[in-house]
Each structure stands twice: as structure tokens, then as C-alpha cells.
């Protein structure tokens with residue numbers, strides 16, 4: 134199996150890739166006139182680093198390669214970001230992205246397992262992805278495969294009870310091949326996390342559940358690389374990385390107003406957003 138770091142892009146290339154993914158998500162959701170661009174933008178650097186920082190080992194021509202690392206987009210409403218990453222990773226033609234949310238399109242508004250190559254899990258009903266990830270870890274153990282499982286969670290998603298059931302189980306099973314990353318953008322659908330249902334003291338809760346916990350600036354690719362490398366070294370317990378992010382990162386209109394959750398930009402707004410992304 135290839136060494137993770139051997140396939141990594143440079144930091145400058147990763148920043149460029151992140152910009153390309155943001156632009157594609159913007160284009161997809163603007164054309165579809167729906168979707169969750171702000172939920173994608175907070176996670177762009179995390180997903181970019183996982184795919185091209187040398188962390189996820191995959192074969193785009195063999196999506197079911199048994200030893201592949203698994204990436205579960207548990208916050209399934211960020212599907213456009215997942216599809217953009219998979220297209221850039223060569224799983225399918227980038228033209229497919231423009232079919233987002235069309236009737237009978239396989240590029241559905243939320244990911245459906247195997248409907249597009251590389252989509253590992255059906256998600257969108259929040260709270261399930263960590264359990265799915267743990268299932269993959271336990272399956273790998275049974276099959277004597279040492280792959281890594283990465284799960285991307287939303288912070289609002291962590292208000293769901295099943296997350297904590299999975300957290301407890303993962304620690305019980307010493308799931309050291311499980312790394313969960315929380316996109317801690319401080320907002321869920323209807324408002325600030327602190328108002329709707331506070332998570333703090335968040336890190337302490339996960340530690341109390343038996344996890345290794347680290348925190349990261351979720352838009353600083355170098356920092357993400359370091360924290361992922363540290364998590365890969367942890368033995369005997371699962372790892373959680375709390376990524377502090379900005380919802381809508383890179384587009385001022387989205388950063389400024391959480392009510393844009395689940396709303397695409399108009400074509401006119403998108404022109405300005407594109408300029409902002411290109412200038413960032």
C-alpha cells in the first residue's frame with residue numbers, strides 16, 4: 134500500500150485545489166438554484182487536505198478496492214463538495230457536476246451510496262455517518278484490512294443522539310483507525326449552535342467518551358496536515374479533530390448571514406462570489 138505522504142500536493146497546490154473546489158460548488162449550486170454552498174465552503178480545506186494532502190488512499194478506477202481508505206461525508210447536505218472532490222479525484226467526468234439536483238440525475242442533492250463512484254455512504258439524514266464509519270472500521274478488522282476511515286461531521290449534526298452512541302461505541306471498540314473531523318462553523322440550520330443546543334465544553338465531552346481530541350484552524354491547510362498526521366499516530370482509541378471554521382468561508386454574503394443555509398446564490402450574486410474566490 135502506498136505511503137500516504139508520497140502522494141501529497143504542495144501547500145500552494147492544495148490552496149489552488151481548494152479554490153477550484155469552491156468555484157465548482159458555486160457553479161453547481163447556482164445552476165441548480167438550490168443546495169447548501171455555505172455548508173460546503175466551511176469544509177473545503179478539510180476535504181482538499183484529506184484527498185490531496187496524501188491522507189485518503191484511493192483508486193479512482195477501482196472505487197471498491199477493498200483496502201481503500203473510506204471517506205464518509207456525514208453532513209450529507211455538503212454533497213456538492215463531495216461530488217466536486219470526487220470529480221477532481223478522477224472518479225467521474227467533471228461535466229457530471231452540472232447535473233446536480235436535476236430530475237433522474239445520479240448527482241442527487243444528498244449523496245447516495247454507489248450512485249456515483251466514490252460515494253461511500255448514503256447520508257443527509259444527519260447523525261448516521263459516525264456509526265457507518267465505525268462499521269467500516271470493525272469490518273476492516275474482521276477482514277484483516279488496515280484501512281483508515283475518515284468521517285466529516287457538522288457541528289449541528291453533533292446535536293444528534295446517534296453521534297454520541299457511536300462515540301461511546303468507537304471508544305469501546307478501541308477504533309484507532311477512525312478519525313472524525315467536526316466542521317465547527319458555529320451554526321446549524323436555524324441559528325447559532327450556542328443558542329439552539331450548545332456543544333461546549335465540546336472537546337472535554339469527547340475526551341470523557343474516551344477519544345483523542347485535537348483542535349485545528351479548519352482553513353489552515355498546514356495546520357490540518359499536522360493534526361491529521363498526529364491523529365494517525367494515535368493508538369488504541371479513535372481520534373476527533375475539532376476544526377474551527379467559518380460558515381460560507383470565502384464568500385462575504387454567505388459569511389455574513391447564516392440564513393443563507395440551504396440557499397443558493399442568484400446568478401448575479403454568484404458573479405461577485407466568483408471574483409471573491411478568485412481573489413482570495
Ligand SMILES: Cc1ncc(C[n+]2csc(CCOP(=O)(O)OP(=O)(O)O)c2C)c(N)n1
Pocket residue numbers: 169171172173175208210257258259260286287288289290291316318320321322323380394
Ligand atoms: C436528522 C436530520 N434532521 C434535520 C435535518 C435538516 N438539516 C439539514 S442541514 C441541517 C443543519 C446542520 O447543521 P450543521 O451540522 O452544523 O451543518 P453545517 O451546514 O453548518 O455545516 C439540518 C438541521 C437533517 N438533514 N437530518
Ligand SMILES: [Mg+2]
Pocket residue numbers: 287288289316317318319320321
Ligand atoms: Mg454547522
